[in-house]
Amino acid sequence: MGILEVKGVNKRFGGLQALGDVNLSVQENTVHAIIGPNGAGKSTLLNVLVGKLIPDSGSVMFDGQSVLGRKPHEINQIGISRVFQTPEIFADLTVFENVLIPCFAKRDGSFKMQAIGAVTGHSDIHTTAEAILDDVNMLDKRHMTAASLSRGDKRRLEMAMCLVQEPKLLLLDEPTAGMARADTNNTIDLLKEIKEKRDITMCIIEHDMHVVFSLSERITVLAQGMPLVEDTPENIKGHPKVREAYLGEAQV
Amino acid sequence: MLGLNSRDFKLFIVVCIMALAAPILLNPFPTASALGESFNAGYPALMQRFVIFGILVIGFNILFGLTGYLSFGHAAFLGVGSYAAVWMFKLLSYNVVPAIILSVIVAGLFAVVIGYVSLRRSGIYFSILTLAFAQMSYQLAYSVFTPLTNGETGLQVYNDDPQILMGANSPASPHLFGLEMNSQYTLDISGWSFVFQNGYYLSAIFLILGFYLSIRIFRSPTGLMLRAIKSNQTRMSYTGINTKPYMLAAFVISGMYAGLAGGLLAAMDPLTGAERMFWTASGEIVVMAILGGVGTLVGPVLGAGIIKYLENIVSKINDGILHQWFAFMPDFLDNALVSIIHPFIGKGWHLTLGLLFMAVVIFLPGGLVQGGQKIGGFFRRKKTDDAADGAKTPAE
Structure with missing residues (x-):
């Protein structure tokens, strides 16, 4: 099976x-x-x-x-996570923010209203996000806007976004x-x-x-x-x- | 500080000072002088509009700025909020607390219904749906809902209204536990006179609270999700995020801000009519947001302030005032200048606004805030250049 x-x-x-x-x-x-x-x-x-x-x-x-x-x-x-033919990433956000979103989705499920506390307050999420960026060798690019990445890096970023959710x-x-x-x-x-x-x-x-x-x-x-x-x-x-x-x- | 990072905190303090000191800051010229009569904006009726429309556009920006969903029917929530507040005045008493609470709740519920339907579509179809809802509300206020809205006369408080909580000595105008909204204190200092009005300060406090809340929302995980929705919806759903409830939450919060603004408008002047929900009113909100800077924190307040300033100040200037200003010139020059400026003032203030709006959209797509950043960046670069020169000189 x-x-x-x-x-x-x-x-x-x-x-x-x-x-x-x-x-x-x-x-x-x-x-x-x-x-x-x-x-x-x-x-x-x-x-x-x-x-x-x-x-x-x-x-x-x-x-x-x-x-x-x-x-x-x-x-x-x-x-189940999916990587697309042309990388689907959040082009307007920074590389780090791109990775934060799947981290939140993994921890909090598909919807959780957290409109008051700052993103920076979630230290566990930050640790996970940094770890995965380090894993794909993109930690130095964390503050760059995702749109400005090379095509190969966009692919890497998309992969990191999928992997951080630990899909089966x-x-x-x-x-x-x-x-x-x-x-x-x-x-x-x-x-x-x-x-x-x-x-x-x-x-x-x-x-x-x-x-x-x-x-x-x-x-x-x-x-x-x-x-x-x-x-x-x-x-x-x-x-x-x-x-x-x-x-x-x-x-x- | 207060859960904000240092940059946001500075911005917040600046907005607080501007809001609280507005009666002084907006009266730069002596009251009796020619300039003072034309350009001073520090009178309560106008300052109230600055902050109330500021609140409205801050809320609008939470929807449009973060998610990119352009609501073209936001004035409906303003109108509904006003109606709710006036009904509280009619049924309970002139105390503004229940009026403002109910206006926020009713606008929120209204936003749940409109949002639930409109958010089934995105882009231009979403805008059209919100516009349709707002126009429908406007038309219904004149027809089917006349018992609730009092139709064309507008809703106002009559002597035979129940006002069940009205005490014997209660003021006969909106008040906060006895503090009348329209009572004011005038401070005269050698030619200047500054007016501090209760109603203005109530609105200003709500502006400060609303602005603070909007910073917190922008920096929160939900704010991040909303920006991500604007950036790439496909990736959002393949990342396990259900975008619908996030969008609805943004829409309802935004509608509640508009309801608060509507309630405050009624608290300043306890009557309202359906024209508050007309589509041009919705359009004005969009223009304010774009002029100031969509998606920036302070842009909406700036945009609302500038438009209300132009509407009230430029429209007041007439040829007679211009002739007064140019009286020192030879007659032919005076007349020539007046005839050139004539189309831009008085009823022509829309032309001035239109030109300003076009200039901003073409040259500063990020709004006036982007303009400010550009100027700031220019000075900073100049400074670093100077510093670099200074460092070079000794080496030579």
Whole structure:
């Protein structure tokens, strides 16, 4: 039994079958990649997992609880964090404030009225926030406005914001899309480092086979909304069906 | 100090001094002089407007400044607050305490309803929804709710009103446990006369309290959440934050400030009409906030003060006064100057305000507070340059 169990999920957009009977089982403390050509339904699946889309049928169980029908913020509170294709951060706030918000969300839940005491009065939150910034080597940039960061640092910051909540599952939506090779390698290193330092389950959606094969322990291949195969990276590399779906793209 | 950091505390002290010493600070010229007659703003009726509208815009800024949600119907809360206060005068007595308490509560409840519906949408749709609600309130006050609002006549206290708590010797105008709002003390010092009025000081104390509370809200975790909502709502929900209750809280707090302002307006002058809720009144609040500096602490008070000053002072100046000022010039120059200035004064004060507003929005998008910061930064840079020069000289 995996930490995330997706069973028989269907989603139609008008005449398009975006997801057809998708099954997926992600084991605890593994890195699971979901790959597939454009239009395979990867993003739709991810949006179902975070509560942005509600499937027409099927079930999604996370850590023994059903995810379906919950709002994105509720799903985050039960332990799923998401990293976006282009980093979603609070651009107008400082780096430190960016990290404070997930700290408050982790400690106080999705809503708590604290309109009188100053933010600086919450020393436990400050300690946690400083620790995570130190962890991703950004403590010296704490007073910078997030908008002024480089793209790589924005990615790092977003990662820190997710990690400080100690999620059980981290979803990554094409974390290296549009990056140069050097940046891609940095991101791979960052993810490897995160994986080594803590017990975390990751689910990565990715186009770049280099990223997929350097990180993942298990791979699910989607094609036209259907799961094609699920196997170890070694077996996926040589799988004839996968080669067919990618028309040779998977020859890494 | 008082739970504020040193910078905020200094700002707070400055606002306290300005509010408490306003009757002196706003009367810089001798009362009988030509300049005094035109530019002195230290008379109670105007000073009351400075602080009451200051309170209103401080509250508006908690919503617009922190969350970026532009309410275009804030005058509705002001109007509702005024009605609630006048009803307290009619039913209980002229004591302002129950009137002000009820005006805040009623405006708060009203804000819960309007906020709950309007906050289902964001951006321009939110603004339109709030505008629609305010205009609806305005129209209903003239029609369906006439028994509550007394329609076009406006709501006021009549001799046959119950006023059940009215004692035999109670004053026949709004008072704070016997301290009449419109009684005043005039201090005459060699040509200057300073007027200290109870009503003004009551409003000023509420301004100080309201300003203090707004600093605390800005620096609190909830204030941080509200700024984060303005910055990125998507990230907020994927960080496990439910943005709706935070937004509603900001909206209701903001509405309660407006209700307080409405209650105070009624306490200064116990009658009110629906025109307080008209959309131009809501628009004026937006202009005040933007002129002063949206999202800054002191900007709203500054914006409210400047607009009320222009409205009352520039509109009072007429051609006759101008001729008096320019009397020392040759006639043709005097006439030329007067005809140039003529469109900007009297009824033309809106033109002056419009030009000022345009200049601020174009050159100082952060409002007049940003202008102040720029000037401050210029002097600081000059100082450090001088210091650097000084340090260099001995080395040469």
